Amino acid sequence: MADFERDSGWLSGSVVDAEDARLATGVLAAASANPGNPIAARTGIRPGPGSPGNVEATSTPSRNVTVRPFQGVIQGTRSSAAGAYLITLAQQKTLDVLTAAPADSSNPRIALVVAQQTDRQYGDESDGMLVRVVPGTPAVTPVAPTVTGDWLPLAELTVRANAGAITPADIRDLRAYTVAAGGVLPLQAQESLPADGYSGQRLYDLETGLDLVRAGTGWRPAATGAVQLFGPADTGWPQTGGSAGASPYTFNQVTVPAAPYPRMLQITAQVTVQTSGTDERWDHVVRGQEGAVSALACFHGGPTKIITSVATGHRLLPATTPLVLTQYFGRGGGVTTGTAAVFSAAAHYTGLRVLALPVP
Structure with missing residues (x-):
């Protein structure tokens, strides 16, 4: 099938493949900030109570971290019509950071906690979403590891030289949120501010407490003359x-x-x-x-x-x-x-x- 006119979702008497289904459900998700792909959805975590998707050190710091349950969206990138994967971590998950990849004796490294979507349609060995640790490489000035495919970042972990545990100070939150189409988007950090958007798009800045609206090519306070x-x-x-x-x-x-x-x-x-x-x-x-x-x-x-x-x-x-x-x-x-x-x-x-x- 050509990638132009796709089969409508759940059309009676038609063959609706996985890409068609993802494109259909993606209509209900917030648009991405990529002006070159207007049918793409925004990758992120659905906001909700209980800090969904938060990566945390254990109460007594250990080699493990925990990830809170969450639902979210991962926009497929390996086809022009890949559509949006709707993902779920149904219960808290514990990840071992240091057993398979112990701390280096001399240099720190940066690890990532990600939710990664695999799909055999695009050459992967399996189908599914896996929350995992990408270990990174030790260096005097370490950098975050490269992750390929379709994935959602959750946290960055600093694994210090000779570390035997991961502490709260070692964890940097990388979560970005997404919402349904037309919803007010919570802005976790300035780094997740959409670089592009559509006129009238609304978001709430969690750091400054301001309602923002997309006007022209920039973001403005939703209430004209708003002060802080x-x-x-x-x-x-x-x-x-x-x-x-x-x-x-x-x-x-x-x-x-x-x-x-x-x-x-x-x-x-x-x-x-x-x-x-x-x-x-x-x-x-x-x-x-x-x-x-x-x-x-x-x-x-x-x-x-x-x-x-x-x-x-x-x-x-x-x-x-x-x-x-x-x-x-x-x-x-x-x-x-x-x-x-x-x-x-x-x-x-x-x-x-x-x-x-x-x-x-």
Whole structure:
């Protein structure tokens, strides 16, 4: 049969082969982001309760990892009309990572946990879906192994040199989600953002909590003018117990995660500082990880040697760009003596907040 007009699914009196059946069920799945194959479905896990498809270390770290049950879609790639495989892992599965492929004595390696679909129609030895470990090769700077055929990535495992167990820190989640056609797609990470899409497609960014819609050639907030607020501080911040002297003192940090559209950031930082003198100049600064100053204020201790400084500023953050803002103060204007310390870590004394507004 030619690959042009395929037999409709479940047509009475016709021969409907496996490809026809997969193409028919694939109509109900979300489209892939491949503009060169508009009949392809998006490969991914069906979202649901219980973190489906999650790869986890055992409660006491061992050579094994476990994979939670899941259902999903694997788009066939070995024929222009291969269609979409609908797959199921019906119960939790335990995978042995280290027995068949022990850790190297000198170098780490990267292994992958995948769901792989085999099909004898395309030359495989068997038919079925298998959740398995692809071991990888040890190297000073290891890379993930190559997987051929039709497969769905679940996790990346770092197998450290001489490792006897896989810990939670060794596991990096690679899952991407898929939904029924027209469904709202949960976005697990920026890496799984569809590079292409159709006008009106909707998704929900699990990291930023935003509803996004496909408009033209890019992704925009579903609600025009939607804003985000970040702060007052990342975990473990603000910090006290140190002071600025010959070197500045960094005491606060806020991370603005990447979004698939540009944003104007309105930055407000405040701190109450106790200085060693009354006439020392101090610079109060907020800067990004690349060193660019995003907000700046200057202060003196004054008669009480206690002063509250507020620094404000704004900067344009391009699309798909994360930003880590740090807040610090240091001697300014050629001052070479004196010290200054954060008065208190309480929110009404120390804060760093960022208002992010989408821009065209």
